[in-house]
Amino acid sequence: MKLAFPILTLLIALVGSPLSHAQSDPKPITLTEIEGRSWLVDSGGQPFFAHGITHANNRSAKLDFGAFSRTCKELGFNAYGYGCPPELKSDMPYLESWSHLVESAYYRGKDKVKFVDIFDPAEQARLEAGVKARCLGAKRNPQTIIGYCWTDLGSWPLDNPSGTNWVEFTRNLPGNAPGQKAYRKFLSIWEGGDDTARDQAFLRLIAREYFRVVGEANRKYDRGRLVFGDRFAFNTFDKDVVQEMLPYVDAIAIQPPFQGQFPKQKFDEIHQITGKPILLCDYAVRFKDGNKDIRSWKPAADSVDAGKQYADYLRAALETDYIIGVFWCNPVDTPKGFGNPGVKQGFFGEGMSQRPGLAESVKAINAYRDEITPKE
Secondary structure (H helix, E strand, O other): OOOHHHHHHHHHHHHOOHHHHHHHOOOOOEEEEEOOEEEEEOOOOOEEOEEEEOOOOOHHHOOOHHHHHHHHHHOOOOEEOOOOOHHHOOOOOEEEEOOOOOOOEHHHOOOOOOOOOOOOHHHHHHHHHHHHHHHHHHOOOOOOEEEEEEEEOEOOOOOOOOOOOHHHHHHOOOOOOHHHHHHHHHHHHOOOOOHHHHHHHHHHHHHHHHHHHHHHHHHHHOOOOEEEEEEEOOOOOOHHHHHHHHHHOOOEEEOOOOOOOOOHHHHHHHHHHHOOOEEEEEEOOOEOOOOOOOOOOOOEOOHHHHHHHHHHHHHHHHHOOOEEEEEEOOOEOEEOOOOOOOEEOOOEOHHHOEOOOHHHHHHHHHHHHHHHOOOO
16 A cells, blocks of 8 residues: 555656646637627637638748748737648648649639549548548647638539539439439439429539538547638529538638628628628738739729728628638739639738738737737
8 A cells, every 4th residue: 555656656757647638638729609709719718810811832922931920920910821831830820721622613714623423432432531631630730720621612503603513513424423323313203393403402412412521521530620611702602502511510611702892791691591600711802003913803092992991891800790710812922823814912012021001901900809809
């Protein structure tokens, strides 16, 4: 009996007590509701509204990550969006994302959008393996990962900019393909309705299978982490598709169009349909900038005007009770990619220089964000 205490002390010294391990495990970023408003909560228990810049990993940007981090923090940004490089993932909260597992994003251009036979067990296994790999990598930064986003701007609606859709792809699969068999089985029990209604019903079955595979894999390999699901634009948001995603996500990721004023009515509608908080994962106010080919809907007159418009937009987002973050699209000017002409305008000018008016407006609105954020 006299040896029990020394032995226990030695064991604790060697391996640590179970209690000490439990206390040292970092808590994931979560969601909470305070006085009727949704907030993100960091690993230390502090509520926050995420605000930062996406696409820092854009190779064309050629960023000095240290300088980028310091400048972002000086302006009051408190997070990075999706497209965060490994060098910054432990620096501030960020979004883990992918868009390569199903290359259905409409911006890839006609003839380049790719769907998969989601009813094929081999394809399901490939998707699960891809999600697993991303989850295992993300676990290296358990305190800073906000959560997961999946396919970016997928060509979900039957009528979409890609000129094709997932139903048409599945219908044209070979006769022995799992998707073709699933389609024939669907037709055998389909009752009534025109061709569009028929295709919309089968689209919902495709979405159900896709979100089941990806959603269950995401929960399996990183349980307890926030999931935002596919990233939707207004023109890719299909109600039937989104309904099938809801069981697997905690919040909705939206990429609103760059059209200046805050579209509250549209966001209210999305929130009412989903009943979940909304993250504006990719937004900016584009503006005229010399002779640059800035292709945007009614660009602001200059960076000063853009700063005012953006501050008004962000303030309106803060005034809702369901928007939990906003991310500016692109750090510096880069090519648009995917063979598209024009310049993808960045928040910073050449050499990480601060745009006149824009930086001041963002710094002020970030101070306001901190002022209204609950302290506990």
